[in-house]
Amino acid sequence: MFDTVTSARALMGLSLAFHIGFTALGIGLPLLLLLAEGIGLKTGNPLYREMARRWSRVAALLFAVGAVSGTVLSFEFGLLWSRWMEFSGEIIGFTFALEGFAFFTEAIFLGIYIYGWERLSPVAHWLCTIPITVASAFSAFFVISANAWMNQPRGFELVNGQVSDINPWRVMFNPATPYQTTHGTLAAYVAAGFAVAGVYAWAMLRGDRSEYNRRALVLALAVAAVATPLQIVSGDLSARFLARNQPQKFAAMEGQFKTEKGAPLRIGGWVDVNARETRYAIEIPKALSFLGYEDFNAEVRGLDDFAQDEIPEPRLVHYPFQVMVAAGFFMLFVAAWFFVNLWRTRSVRPGRWLLYAILAASPMGFIAIEAGWFVTEFGRQPWIVWQVMRTSEGATPREGVWVLLIVFSLAYAALTAGLLMLLLRWRPHLFEPRRRFPEVPRVT
Amino acid sequence: MSLEILAAGVVMAGLIAYAMFGGADFGGGVWTALASGPRGARQREAIFQAMGPVWETNHVWLILVLVTLWTAFPTAFAYLFTALFVPLSIALLGIVFRGAAFAYRHFGASEGTELPATGLVFSVASILTPLFMGFAIGAVAGGRIEVEDGNVVSGYVSPWVQPFALACGLIAVAICGFLTACYMTARTDGALREDFRRRALASSVVLGGLTTAAIAIAYWNAEAFWDRLSAPGPIVVMLLAVAGGIASLIVLWRGLWPLVPPVAAGTVALVIAAWGAAQYPYFILPSERISDVAANDTTLRFFLVALPIGSLILVPSLVLLYWTFSENTDPARRTTARGRAQR
Numbered sequence: 134m135f136d137t138v139t140s141a142r143a144l145m146g147l148s149l150a151f152h153i154g155f156t157a158l159g160i161g162l163p164l165l166l167l168l169a170e171g172i173g174l175k176t177g178n179p180l181y182r183e184m185a186r187r188w189s190r191v192a193a194l195l196f197a198v199g200a201v202s203g204t205v206l207s208f209e210f211g212l213l214w215s216r217w218m219e220f221s222g223e224i225i226g227f228t229f230a231l232e233g234f235a236f237f238t239e240a241i242f243l244g245i246y247i248y249g250w251e252r253l254s255p256v257a258h259w260l261c262t263i264p265i266t267v268a269s270a271f272s273a274f275f276v277i278s279a280n281a282w283m284n285q286p287r288g289f290e291l292v293n294g295q296v297s298d299i300n301p302w303r304v305m306f307n308p309a310t311p312y313q314t315t316h317g318t319l320a321a322y323v324a325a326g327f328a329v330a331g332v333y334a335w336a337m338l339r340g341d342r343s344e345y346n347r348r349a350l351v352l353a354l355a356v357a358a359v360a361t362p363l364q365i366v367s368g369d370l371s372a373r374f375l376a377r378n379q380p381q382k383f384a385a386m387e388g389q390f391k392t393e394k395g396a397p398l399r400i401g402g403w404v405d406v407n408a409r410e411t412r413y414a415i416e417i418p419k420a421l422s423f424l425g426y427e428d429f430n431a432e433v434r435g436l437d438d439f440a441q442d443e444i445p446e447p448r449l450v451h452y453p454f455q456v457m458v459a460a461g462f463f464m465l466f467v468a469a470w471f472f473v474n475l476w477r478t479r480s481v482r483p484g485r486w487l488l489y490a491i492l493a494a495s496p497m498g499f500i501a502i503e504a505g506w507f508v509t510e511f512g513r514q515p516w517i518v519w520q521v522m523r524t525s526e527g528a529t530p531r532e533g534v535w536v537l538l539i540v541f542s543l544a545y546a547a548l549t550a551g552l553l554m555l556l557l558r559w560r561p562h563l564f565e566p567r568r569r570f571p572e573v574p575r576v577t
Numbered sequence: 578m579s580l581e582i583l584a585a586g587v588v589m590a591g592l593i594a595y596a597m598f599g600g601a602d603f604g605g606g607v608w609t610a611l612a613s614g615p616r617g618a619r620q621r622e623a624i625f626q627a628m629g630p631v632w633e634t635n636h637v638w639l640i641l642v643l644v645t646l647w648t649a650f651p652t653a654f655a656y657l658f659t660a661l662f663v664p665l666s667i668a669l670l671g672i673v674f675r676g677a678a679f680a681y682r683h684f685g686a687s688e689g690t691e692l693p694a695t696g697l698v699f700s701v702a703s704i705l706t707p708l709f710m711g712f713a714i715g716a717v718a719g720g721r722i723e724v725e726d727g728n729v730v731s732g733y734v735s736p737w738v739q740p741f742a743l744a745c746g747l748i749a750v751a752i753c754g755f756l757t758a759c760y761m762t763a764r765t766d767g768a769l770r771e772d773f774r775r776r777a778l779a780s781s782v783v784l785g786g787l788t789t790a791a792i793a794i795a796y797w798n799a800e801a802f803w804d805r806l807s808a809p810g811p812i813v814v815m816l817l818a819v820a821g822g823i824a825s826l827i828v829l830w831r832g833l834w835p836l837v838p839p840v841a842a843g844t845v846a847l848v849i850a851a852w853g854a855a856q857y858p859y860f861i862l863p864s865e866r867i868s869d870v871a872a873n874d875t876t877l878r879f880f881l882v883a884l885p886i887g888s889l890i891l892v893p894s895l896v897l898l899y900w901t902f903s904e905n906t907d908p909a910r911r912t913t914a915r916g917r918a919q920r
Contacts, residue, residue, distance in 0.1 A: 190687055197680030200633055201673045207643045208669045211658025218647050219655035223872030226648025227879045233637070233644045234887035240634045241894040245901055248630035252901055264894075301879045530728065531662050544670060548677050551692055555681060558690045 138525045140534040141213040144541055148205050151545050153506060154499050155199030160269045161325020162192045167262035169352060174259055180345050186250060187561045193247045213534060217517050217527030224289050225279045227301040232275035239268040270318055277317040281309035284379060286518050308378060312371040319364040324498025326357025327464055331495020332561055334488045347481040358468035365461055376425035380434045382512035385450035387421055389435045396421040396433035401455055404448045409437060445514045453507035460501035467494040581871035583881055584649035589853040591645055595638035596752060596849055597842045602632045604757025606675060606703020608776060609696060616769055627764055629683060630902045648880050653860050653870035659729040660722040664709040664737050671706030674698050704750060711749025715742030718852060720801035720862040741799040744791040751787050752845050755780040759841035763834050777829050785822055801863035802855060811855040818847035
C-alpha cells in the first residue's frame, strides 16, 4: 500500500477538506444569526426570529460535525505528524491554546443559544450571538496564524537542531499572519452567505416567493456582497505578499517557469512540466509583474530559478488557484447583479437567470475555500515548516497509516451520506409559524 | 514549584474535568444501551435531553488536554501518539461517530427526518471511546511504553494489551456509567429517579470492585505503578477516593439528591487524582520524567499565564451554561417545566 508519508498527507488532506467546509459555516452562520435575530428584535417582524430559529437548528448540526472533525485533526497531529509536533508543539502551542479558549467560549454560548430559545429573554438570547460570532472569528484567526507560521516560521532560534529563544508573539504575528488570517476568515462569510442564499434562490425557482424567502435571500446576499469585494482585495494583497516572501509558491500559482521581466498574467492554460512552460493560457501582457510588484517591467522569478528539490509541484498549485480566482469573480458578479437588480426595480424580484446564477454561486464559496487551501498547502511543499522541516521529516515513525486512511475514508463517507440524507429532506424555506411550537399548557 | 510540574497539573486537571463532564456524556451512551424496564424509552429520552445543550462543551475539555500536551509536553505528545497509535485511533473513531450520531439524532428529532441506527451508533461509540482511552491510560501507568534514545520502540499492541491496561479500560467505562446515573438522579424524580438510583448503586459497586482488582493486578502486571502506589501521597489520595465512594453510596441510599452529583464527581476526581499522584514525578512510567518531556520555560510561562486570564471568560460562561440547563429532563415532566419557564 501507500507509504507512511503519502498516506499521512492523503488522510490529513481528507480530514482538513472535510473540516474546512464546516468551519466556514461555523464562522459565517453566527453572523447571519446575529443579524437575523437582531433585525427581528429591532423591527418586531416575527419572520426574522423564525429565520434565526430555523438556521440555528442546522447550525447545531453543522457545528457538531465541525467540532468532531476538528478533534480528528488534533488527534492526527499526533497520529500522523508526531515528529512535526515534537518539533513545533512548543512553538505554535501557545497559539493553539488561545484557540482552545476561543473554541470553548464558542461552544458554551452555542449550547446556550441553540437550546435556550424558551429559557432566555429574547434580548438575552440575541446577545449570545455576539460571543459566538466574535469567538468563532478569533478561533479562525488563531488556527490560521498557526498555519501562517508554517509558511513564515519566525519567533524561535534553531541551534544544532534544538529549538530555543521562543517568542510566542512573533510566532503568532509572523509576516504571513495578517494576509492569511484576513483572507481565510473573510472566506467564511462569503461562503456562508452564498450557501444560505442558494437555499432561498432554489425555493423561489420552485415558485415560492414568500416574503420570508425574499427577506432571507436579501440578508444572506447582503453579507456575501460586503465580504466578497473585501475578499478579492485581501487576495490581491496576499498574492503581492507571496511574490516577495514565498516566490516559489507565487511562481507555481501563476505557472511561471522562467524568470522574466514584464511577465504576463496567465489565465487558465495547461501546465507542461516537461517543456517547463504553461501553454494555451490567456496571457495578459506584463500584468503579472504589475500585480506582483506594481511595476509592468518588474522581474518575476520562475520555478526554474530555484533549487529543484525545494519547489512545489506546479500543477497542484496553478489549477486550484485558477479555480479559486474564477469562483471569487463569479460570486462578485452575482452579488453585483442581484443588488443592481434590487436597486433598479426597488423590490426583490430576481428573474430566473439571476436565481440560477445565485444557485450556481451557492457552492462556489466552499469550492474557493478548498481550492485556496490547496494553493497554500501544496504551494508550501516540500516543506511542512517552510525551509525548516520537510514534510517527509514530520511524519510518524509508525507504519500502517494506510489502514487509518482507509478506515477514516469510510468514516467520512458514512458521515457525509448521513448528513446528505438529513439535509436533503430538510425544508428551511417553508415558513410555518405554529407547526413546531404548539401552545404550552400552563401550570399554576 | 517548577513550571513543568504546574503544567502537568493542568493536564491532570483537564483530564479530571473531562472525566467529570465528558465522562457523563459517554455514560449517557452506556445507559442508552442498557436502558431497560417499563421506563426504558423515558430513560433514554431523559438522558438525550440532559446531554443536548452541554455535550459539545464537555467535549472541549479533551481539546484542552490535547493542546496542553503538545504545547507543554511536545515530546510526550509524540511518544504517546506513537506508542498508543492503535487505541487512540479507535478512541478517535468513537469520538467522531458518537458526536455525529448525537447531532444527527437531535436534528432528526427536531425536524422529523430521523435516520435509522443513530441511537445504536451513539451507544456503541460511547462505550468504545472511554474503553480505549482507559486502555491508553493503563498503558501509560502500566509501564509498558518503551522509549530508547527519543524513539518509541514498543510495538503496536504490547503496551496496552495487558491485564492492567485492560482493567483500566473497564474502569473508565464504569466511571462514565456511574457519573451519568448519579447526575440523572438529580434531574429526574419518581420512578425514573429510582431507575437511575439503582443504576448508580450498581455501577458504584462495579467501579469499586474494578479499582480494587486493578490494584491487585498492578502487583504482578504493572510493577512500577505498584511501587509508586505504596508511597504515602498516593495512599492518602486513594483513601480519600475510597471515602468518596462510601459517601456516594450513603447519599444515594439516603436520597440526598442535590448532594449526589457533587459527591459522585468528587469521587471520580479523587480516583483519577490517585493515579496522578502515583505517577508523579513521571509522565510516562517507568522512564520518562515530567522534566524529561517538557517544553522550554518561555512556552510554559506564556501558557501558564494565559490559562488564568482565559479562565476569567470561561468559568463564568460555564457556570451560565450549566445553570441555564440544570433542570428536570424527564420527558413526562417537560411540558410542566416549560410551563414554569414561561410563567
